[in-house]
Amino acid sequence: MPTLQLAEITQANRPAQLPLLSKLSDILAASPAVTHLMVRGSLAQGTADRLSDVDFVVGVRDGQLPSFAETLDVLMSVEAGALLPGWRDTIVADLGGVGTVFLVPDEGRLHQIDLYLVPASRVPCLRETVSTAVILDHEPEPAPAQDIAVAESYVHAFLARPRTCGELLIEHLVLAVLLHKRIKRGQRFVAYAEWHRLHTATKDLIKAALAPASRFWGWYQLREEIAATPIGRACLGDLDAAISGPAIPLAADVDAAVERVLGLVERACPQALDGLHDAVAAYRTYQELA
Structure with a gap:
């Protein structure tokens, strides 16, 4: 299990969501497909309140992005206790990946968990435009062109698919x-x-x-x-x-x-x-x- 860097967030605001944030970080970082784990939004900026969502950016190896995304519902249900399958987030800005929102019970109420999956090859570009607090930084080898194409094709198909x-x-x-x-x-x-x-x-x-x-x-x-x-x-x-x-x-x-x-x-x-x-x-x- 890689070492997670939660100190920056903890020192920023001691958020009420910290135990849940730590639990979810452990779950996501346990996958060998995950290369980066970052938090954005109010938790990263030190302005979170008790209603704030937990907003992750998850870097995933390009070639493994489709399989990781397709098993995310099961992972979040079994390991995190998500109440429902993930909602394909239509609000989040396009950062080159796919956004999913889960509702996870904790401390007697539902917490909004935003997971934005981005191909690892796009993480450096994303970091230049989005303010994040880094929890896990496991820089992989440069992705082969065919893996980048696999990730790009999956993201395009995911966003274009009609909703059921x-x-x-x-x-x-x-x-x-x-x-x-x-x-x-x-x-x-x-x-x-x-x-x-x-x-x-x-x-x-x-x-x-x-x-x-x-x-x-x-x-x-x-x-x-x-x-x-x-x-x-x-x-x-x-x-x-x-x-x-x-x-x-x-x-x-x-x-x-x-x-x-x-x-x-x-x-x-x-x-x-x-x-x-x-x-x-x-x-x-x-x-x-x-």
């Missing part, structure tokens, strides 16, 4: 956690943006379930494509209820949105809940305790 109904359901659950955090902090502008993102995810979920072959982008042609069936009309009613709410939500609005989308999923694409019933029940419990 199950992934869009998880997006709702993760965004609800983010929104509760924004509301508690009084971050109204960010809450507005993420509330709109949640409504967009509701629209995308309806289209993925009922019009997966749609040729229309965004919010166009919804009634024409969806309203031909009773299920479609009910789903559009859910979407109308969502967008008719306040521009900036209260906590009760966020909770209502989660219950509404769970009902929508049971109606339009119940297979998206396969294997997630216990996780959703636990999620509801943690949200009540938050």
